[in-house]
Structure formats: C-alpha cells, structure tokens
Amino acid sequence: MPLDKPYKDIPGTTIFDAEESRKGYWLNQFCMSLMQPENRERFKANERAYLDEWAMTEEQKLAVLARDLNRCIANGGNIYFLAKIGATDGKSFQQMAGSMTGMSEEDYRAMMISGGRPIEGNRYQHEWDAKKQKENN
Amino acid sequence: MPLDKPYKDIPGTTIFDAEESRKGYWLNQFCMSLMQPENRERFKANERAYLDEWAMTEEQKLAVLARDLNRCIANGGNIYFLAKIGATDGKSFQQMAGSMTGMSEEDYRAMMISGGRPIEGNRYQHEWDAKKQKENN
Amino acid sequence: MARITASVFTSHVPAIGAAMDLGKTHEPYWQPLFAGYEFSRQWMKDNTPDVVFLVYNDHANAFSLDFIPTFALGTAAHYPVADEGWGPRPVPAAEGHAELAAHIAQSVIQEDFDLTLVNRLPIDHGFTVPLSLMCGEVPKDGRWPFRVIPFAVNVVQYPVPSGNRCFQIGQAIRRAIESWDEDINVHIWGTGGMTHQLQGPRAGLINREWDNRFLDRLIEDPAGLSQVPHIEYVREAGSEGIELVMWLIARGAMADVAGGKAPRVKHRFYHVPASNTAVGHLILEEAK
Amino acid sequence: MARITASVFTSHVPAIGAAMDLGKTHEPYWQPLFAGYEFSRQWMKDNTPDVVFLVYNDHANAFSLDFIPTFALGTAAHYPVADEGWGPRPVPAAEGHAELAAHIAQSVIQEDFDLTLVNRLPIDHGFTVPLSLMCGEVPKDGRWPFRVIPFAVNVVQYPVPSGNRCFQIGQAIRRAIESWDEDINVHIWGTGGMTHQLQGPRAGLINREWDNRFLDRLIEDPAGLSQVPHIEYVREAGSEGIELVMWLIARGAMADVAGGKAPRVKHRFYHVPASNTAVGHLILEEAK
Numbered sequence: 096m097p098l099d100k101p102y103k104d105i106p107g108t109t110i111f112d113a114e115e116s117r118k119g120y121w122l123n124q125f126c127m128s129l130m131q132p133e134n135r136e137r138f139k140a141n142e143r144a145y146l147d148e149w150a151m152t153e154e155q156k157l158a159v160l161a162r163d164l165n166r167c168i169a170n171g172g173n174i175y176f177l178a179k180i181g182a183t184d185g186k187s188f189q190q191m192a193g194s195m196t197g198m199s200e201e202d203y204r205a206m207m208i209s210g211g212r213p214i215e216g217n218r219y220q221h222e223w224d225a226k227k228q229k230e231n232n
Numbered sequence: 233m234p235l236d237k238p239y240k241d242i243p244g245t246t247i248f249d250a251e252e253s254r255k256g257y258w259l260n261q262f263c264m265s266l267m268q269p270e271n272r273e274r275f276k277a278n279e280r281a282y283l284d285e286w287a288m289t290e291e292q293k294l295a296v297l298a299r300d301l302n303r304c305i306a307n308g309g310n311i312y313f314l315a316k317i318g319a320t321d322g323k324s325f326q327q328m329a330g331s332m333t334g335m336s337e338e339d340y341r342a343m344m345i346s347g348g349r350p351i352e353g354n355r356y357q358h359e360w361d362a363k364k365q366k367e368n369n
Numbered sequence: 370m371a372r373i374t375a376s377v378f379t380s381h382v383p384a385i386g387a388a389m390d391l392g393k394t395h396e397p398y399w400q401p402l403f404a405g406y407e408f409s410r411q412w413m414k415d416n417t418p419d420v421v422f423l424v425y426n427d428h429a430n431a432f433s434l435d436f437i438p439t440f441a442l443g444t445a446a447h448y449p450v451a452d453e454g455w456g457p458r459p460v461p462a463a464e465g466h467a468e469l470a471a472h473i474a475q476s477v478i479q480e481d482f483d484l485t486l487v488n489r490l491p492i493d494h495g496f497t498v499p500l501s502l503m504c505g506e507v508p509k510d511g512r513w514p515f516r517v518i519p520f521a522v523n524v525v526q527y528p529v530p531s532g533n534r535c536f537q538i539g540q541a542i543r544r545a546i547e548s549w550d551e552d553i554n555v556h557i558w559g560t561g562g563m564t565h566q567l568q569g570p571r572a573g574l575i576n577r578e579w580d581n582r583f584l585d586r587l588i589e590d591p592a593g594l595s596q597v598p599h600i601e602y603v604r605e606a607g608s609e610g611i612e613l614v615m616w617l618i619a620r621g622a623m624a625d626v627a628g629g630k631a632p633r634v635k636h637r638f639y640h641v642p643a644s645n646t647a648v649g650h651l652i653l654e655e656a657k
Numbered sequence: 658m659a660r661i662t663a664s665v666f667t668s669h670v671p672a673i674g675a676a677m678d679l680g681k682t683h684e685p686y687w688q689p690l691f692a693g694y695e696f697s698r699q700w701m702k703d704n705t706p707d708v709v710f711l712v713y714n715d716h717a718n719a720f721s722l723d724f725i726p727t728f729a730l731g732t733a734a735h736y737p738v739a740d741e742g743w744g745p746r747p748v749p750a751a752e753g754h755a756e757l758a759a760h761i762a763q764s765v766i767q768e769d770f771d772l773t774l775v776n777r778l779p780i781d782h783g784f785t786v787p788l789s790l791m792c793g794e795v796p797k798d799g800r801w802p803f804r805v806i807p808f809a810v811n812v813v814q815y816p817v818p819s820g821n822r823c824f825q826i827g828q829a830i831r832r833a834i835e836s837w838d839e840d841i842n843v844h845i846w847g848t849g850g851m852t853h854q855l856q857g858p859r860a861g862l863i864n865r866e867w868d869n870r871f872l873d874r875l876i877e878d879p880a881g882l883s884q885v886p887h888i889e890y891v892r893e894a895g896s897e898g899i900e901l902v903m904w905l906i907a908r909g910a911m912a913d914v915a916g917g918k919a920p921r922v923k924h925r926f927y928h929v930p931a932s933n934t935a936v937g938h939l940i941l942e943e944a945k
C-alpha cells in the first residue's frame with residue numbers, strides 16, 4: 096500500500112520509516128522513559144515488571160530482555176531510542192553498533208580503526224546474497 | 233527590529249505574534265496548567281499561591297487576579313490560553329469576549345444577536361481615533 | 370485507488386458543542402443554527418465515508434507554547450477528547466487511520482512540505498464540534514461512523530501559513546490520497562471561521578458581506594481566493610477569522626484544482642450568531 | 658544589518674563528547690581527531706560570533722515519537738543539556754537569542770517554509786559536541802562564548818527533508834538573518850555525518866571516497882550536491898549518513914548561493930574513525 100521503498104535493497108539495513116515507527120511505537124516510548132534516572136533504577140531493579148507497564152508486544156519485551164538489538168529493530172525499534180537501553184547498561188554506541196554485526200567487540204573495534212567496513216560489496220542485497228551462496232558452496 | 237507589522241493599524245486588536253508569545257510565555261503556560269482538574273482546584277483554593285509557582289511578572293499575576301483579559305493580553309496573553317481561566321470560573325467564550333469590550337454582558341449578547349459589531353468604522357485605528365475625538369468635543 | 374468524493378466546510382464554535390452537550394439545541398437561540406445542519410446530517414448518513422481527513426486548528430489544548438507546528442499530521446490510531454478546562458466533551462474519542470496517514474506523510478514530505486507528525490493528540494472543540502454538527506448526537510460510549518486523520522494548522526501564533534501555502538498543501542494531500550491503492554471513500558473537511566474576533570475592544574466583529582463573498586469565491590475561484598493576504602482576513606474577518614485559511618486546504622484537494630470537473634454545491638448555509646461567531650457551512654460533492 | 662561571516666561543518670559523534678568529559682583527549686586513539694580541531698579552536702577565539710545558528714538533529718532526546726517535526730526552530734532564551742541516559746554532559750546550558758529567532762521564524766514561514774517553533778528544547782550531543790569541538794573545554798558553571806539559535810532537522814524517521822529542500826531553507830534563513838537590522842556577527846553551522854551506520858549487520862560502514870567527494874562538492878558545487886537523492890546517502894554513506902543533508906542548510910546560507918562571492922576554505926579535516934563514524938570538518942569564511 097505505501098509508496099515505493101527503494102531502500103529495501105540495501106543489505107543489513109532497516110530504514111526507520113512511518114511503518115516501522117508505528118510498529119515500534121511503544122517499544123521506543125519505553126526506551127525514552129529511560130532518560131529519567133528514577134526509571135533507569137526501576138528498570139534495573141526488575142526489568143520484566145518495568146516492561147510489563149508498557150503496551151509492548153511480548154516479542155518486543157523478549158528482544159529487550161535478550162539485549163538483541165537486531166531483534167528490537169525488526170520489531171520497530173530505532174537505534175537512537177534503543178541507545179537508552181545501552182546507556183542504562185553503561186554501554187557505548189560502539190559496543191551497541193558492534194553487537195549487531197555478529198563480530199566480537201574487539202574485532203569490530205579493530206575494523207573501525209583500520210578504516211571501517213568497506214563500501215565495496217556492501218551496497219546491494221544481491222551482493223550479500225552472492226557472498227552467502229559462495230560461502231555455502 | 234522585527235519585520236513590518238502591518239496589523240498594528242487594526243483597532244482594538246492585538247496580534248499574537250512571536251514577540252507577544254515570548255512576553256507571555258509563562259502567563260500562557262500557567263493558563264494551560266488549568267487543563268488539569270487538580271490544578272483548577274489548587275488555583276481556586278488559593279489563587280495567589282498558585283500564581284506564585286509560576287515565573288510570571290507581577291503585572292501578569294495582578295491581571296489574572298483582576299480577571300482583566302485586556303490587561304492579560306497587553307502582557308502577552310493569548311485568548312485561547314486565557315480561556316482556561318474563564319473555563320475554571322465557569323464562564324463561556326461569549327462572556328470572556330464581551331468582558332473585553334467595555335459593554336455589559338447583556339448589551340454584548342444583544343449586539344451579537346442583532347448581527348454583531350459592524351465592520352464599518354472598525355477597520356482602521358484612525359477611524360477609532362476620529363470617533364474618540366468627536367466624543368471628546 | 371482511494372477517492373476523495375466530497376469536501377465539507379464548517380465553523381467549529383465551542384458553544385455549539387456545549388449547546389448539544391447540555392441539551393439546548395431546541396432553544397430559540399440555537400434552533401436556526403441546527404436547522405441549517407439537518408440536510409447535512411442526512412447527507413452524511415447517505416454518503417458515509419470510510420475516512421475523514423479533518424483540517425482544523427488546536428486552540429492551545431494539544432499544543433502549548435513549547436511546541437508550535439505550522440502543519441501537524443496525526444498518524445496515531447486513536448485520538449482522545451481534550452479537557453479544555455470545562456472537562457472533556459461527552460463524545461467518543463476518534464479512531465485514526467494510521468496506515469493511510471503514514472502514507473500521506475511520506476508523499477507530502479517528499480513533495481517538500483515540512484510536516485510535523487504527531488502521535489499524541491487530544492482533540493479539542495475544533496475537531497469534535499464539526500463531528501457533532503455533521504453526525505448529530507453520538508453517546509460517549511458509541512463510535513463516530515468513520516475513521517479520521519487530523520490535520521492541525523497553526524492559526525494561533527503569527528505568522529500562520531499563507532492562503533497560498535494552504536491551497537498548495539491541499540493539492541499535495543489530494544495526490545497522496547489518490548496514490549493509496551485501496552478503494553476507500555475519503556472526505557476532506559475544512560473547519561473554523563467565519564468572521565470572529567474573541568479578543569480586545571473590537572471583539573464581536575461580524576462581516577456578513579465579506580463572509581458571503583468568501584463562500585462565493587471558495588466555490589468558484591479558490592485559486593484567486595488563495596492569494597488574499599493575512600492582513601485582509603484580520604482586518605475584515607477579525608483576529609480569529611484567520612482560521613478560514615484552513616478551508617483552502619480542503620478546497621485545494623478537490624478535482625477541479627487538479628484539472629478535473631468542478632464540484633457541485635450540495636448545501637450552503639450561513640447564520641449569525643453562534644456565540645461570538647458567524648457560522649458558515651458548505652458541502653461540495655465531486656462530479657461522478 | 659546582521660552579517661553571516663562564516664559557515665562551519667562538523668560531525669557530532671557522541672563519543673567525542675565522552676572523550677572530552679572523561680579526559681581522554683590525549684590518548685592515542687583520540688589525539689589525531691582533536692589535533693584536527695586545534696586550528697578551529699584558535700580561529701573561533703579570533704572570530705567569535707555574536708550568535709551561532711546551529712543546524713543539528715535531535716537523537717530521540719527532545720522529541721519522542723509523539724512529535725516529529727521536519728524543521729524545528731528554537732525560539733527560547735535558554736536551552737538545558739539533555740540526559741541521554743548516561744546523565745547530562747558536564748557542559749553549560751546554551752543561551753538563546755529569542756528575538757532574532759522570532760524574526761527568522763516570521764520571515765521564513767512567510768516564505769512558505771512550514772516551521773515548527775520550539776520553546777522547550779533540551780539539547781543533546783548533536784548540539785553540544787560541535788560546541789565542545791569548536792570551543793574546547795568549558796566548565797559546567799561557565800558560559801559558551803556566544804548565543805545560539807538551534808535548528809533541529811528530522812533525520813531519524815523517514816521521510817526526512819530532501820537535500821534540495823534543505824538547500825532552499827538555508828537560502829531563506831540567510832535572507833531572514835540579513836534583514837535583521839542590528840549589526841551582529843552570525844555563524845551558521847551544519848552538523849552530523851559523515852559516513853556512519855549505527856544499526857544492523859552493516860554497522861560500521863565507512864566510505865572515505867564518497868565523503869571526500871561530498872566535501873569537494875559542498876565547497877564547489879552545492880547546488881548540484883543538493884540534488885543527490887536520499888537513497889544515495891543511505892546506500893553510500895550508511896543509514897545515519899543521511900545527517901549530511903543538514904550541511905546543505907548551512908551551505909545554502911552562504912553569499913555565493915545568493916549571487917555573491919565564493920567563500921574561502923579556511924580549514925578542512927577528515928579522520929576515521931571516531932567510534933563508528935567518519936569525521937569531517939570544514940570552515941568556510943565569507944569573502945570580506
């Protein structure tokens with residue numbers, strides 16, 4: 096129904112558009128509540144109880160409890176909102192971003208120091224699909 | 233300093249622009265607080281004490297206490313915000329509007345029923361000035 | 370493809386809502402006004418849309434001075450009724466159409482209109498009074514007969530958007546709605562006005578002649594009407610008469626502006642006074 | 658008449674603020690980055706403006722999903738520092754210029770840009786990190802050496818404004834500032850970028866070649882650069898690289914775009930990485 100989404104062919108990337116925003120509304124609003132120190136304390140004291148105060152889906156709550164940011168994003172989370180969970184845990188943006196790549200923290204940091212993830216081979220979904228197929232053969 | 237304000241020559245009218253808005257910020261924010269029933273109760277119980285919780289000027293507080301809406305507007309108030317004071321007092325928009333015209337409630341209501349204030353003679357400040365001068369002679 | 374089948378224009382005077390809520394509609398003061406909407410209520414029953422795109426302005430209820438959006442599009446699923454200080458009106462909350470609203474947002478922003486999207490939006494009399502006028506009494510635990518997409522325009526703090534900008538965004542909203550590929554029936558409503566001034570020694574201004582010329586031109590020459598500067602609204606129609614720029618948004622969304630056929634005038638009504646205000650009302654139906 | 662004398666462009670990576678706040682600026686990891694701003698800090702001392710018009714984006718700190726303005730102009734007198742979850746940065750709040758901001762609002766809205774005005778705006782790293790980079794360490798009880806006007810652009814939820822729209826609003830902001838009749842010195846800053854992606858399996862993307870071509874074109878061909886579509890930013894510069902559209906606002910406010918002389922490149926710097934991000938920095942000074 097919505098307009099074309101040409102960005103769907105970019106690999107390993109979710110564009111936070113109005114559709115994602117609608118899906119992730121309560122997940123992201125929960126995250127924003129962690130900007131208040133009292134709420135961070137309450138969340139840390141009993142994560143599940145705090146999550147149950149929000150109209151989130153069970154899948155969203157489990158993704159938060161597992162600190163699985165890719166799963167949070169698949170359920171409508173946006174990284175700037177999700178960063179409040181990382182902040183509550185004392186994590187840096189680099190640790191959070193790295194955690195979504197399947198790399199270890201050290202490997203991710205080393206990749207960044209040596210110039211970051213190259214653009215070659217990372218522009219189109221078909222490039223990732225081809226790579227995967229090669230690895231499987 | 234600001235851009236031209238051609239609307240300054242309309243009689244008996246204050247245009248709520250960014251300059252008025254800045255002047256009336258706390259007055260108007262106080263008014264909005266009256267959207268909550270608890271705040272309406274607290275205000276009614278002790279008006280002065282409630283007003284003192286806000287960073288309003290003394291002149292703004294006195295204008296509110298006097299229910300002088302023209303004076304509130306001269307101090308940056310906007311009618312839609314000020315209407316919350318009237319609502320708290322149980323007044324209608326017609327009573328509030330009429331209170332600013334120097335007419336009695338009955339006369340204002342009668343004027344509206346008979347078609348409202350005519351536009352003739354009410355377009356330009358110089359029309360009002362001329363009328364006033366005539367009355368004084 | 371979604372179809373815009375009609376535009377509706379009406380004042381949204383809070384006292385009208387109060388008259389309905391307090392059971393005063395048969396009093397002599399109010400009877401002529403409600404008589405003017407009898408046709409409209411029947412027409413709504415006969416032509417109930419799936420969605421109403423409702424252009425209105427918030428009156429310092431959803432938006433304080435902390436936040437003043439020129440154009441705010443509601444993308445929520447649900448809109449509660451605001452407490453404006455007298456307690457919330459005893460009418461149902463409105464159900465939104467979040468998917469279509471998101472689609473409109475995407476389309477209109479990509480056409481370089483700088484929308485603000487809003488998900489928490491208590492609706493005030495500017496929104497609920499037109500619903501009450503057009504739908505009649507609906508109990509608080511009932512439902513409005515269609516979903517809504519609120520579109521709130523800043524007409525409280527100057528500068529407000531120009532008539533021309535309003536007319537243009539109406540056209541963009543039409544293109545957005547028409548590119549939604551579900552076959553639904555959409556009305557677009559423009560609310561507020563007509564002549565009124567609620568403040569200062571000039572309060573109570575009514576300009577019958579100007580209002581009726583506005584209605585004439587809205588029907589026949591909306592492009593010309595969209596060029597009227599703010600100062601004329603304020604001087605001729607009162608400080609709150611500026612709300613009429615919102616009617617240009619709904620009018621801009623009609624087929625003839627996009628090169629199609631002219632709409633038919635199904636209903637036209639004008640009455641003075643409702644409280645401080647001149648009430649104007651039009652129903653324009655698209656040619657079939 | 659107010660004069661725009663320079664534009665400044667810089668990334669606003671939160672880790673840079675953390676490095677300063679935690680006293681890590683001399684660590685080998687950070688040293689090359691801060692070395693790149695040594696010139697800039699001296700230049701700021703020699704060319705301190707009265708006001709900085711600071712274009713940035715909020716990162717879900719001032720604005721939740723309840724409220725998503727495309728363009729938000731700060732018209733407040735005071736901007737507190739946001740608590741992004743780690744506690745507020747130990748830097749001073751910023752003092753606004755409410756009068757000039759109101760003047761800009763009036764001018765730009767009357768040119769048919771649909772601003773949202775904001776009076777309560779806690780500033781996050783997108784705002785405070787550029788201040789720290791350009792001014793150096795300022796104790797929390799100290800003061801920034803100039804007043805600010807924040808201009809927050811939505812680059813978090815799609816659709817974000819087009820590069821073209823950003824370039825146009827920059828031009829409108831220039832006209833507004835130039836019509837303020839007090840003789841003050843104004844800088845306009847564009848912040849965010851360069852290449853970065855903070856999410857998903859592609860996180861960590863850096864595109865040095867694209868970034869440097871962006872810097873070249875920003876200097877020499879901003880009108881052409883403003884035509885680059887969103888999809889190219891996202892594909893080539895990462896999902897968060899879209900922040901670079903904000904640089905076009907500051908660039909659009911320079912004299913050459915309005916038919917005047919080209920600015921001089923006073924300083925250019927590029928460094929990888931700061932945390933996940935490629936850092937770019939430019940100072941463009943207007944010809945005298």
Ligand SMILES: [Fe+3]
Binds near residue numbers: 381426428495561562
């Ligand atoms: Fe209204």
Ligand SMILES: [Fe+3]
Binds near residue numbers: 669716849
């Ligand atoms: Fe950023």
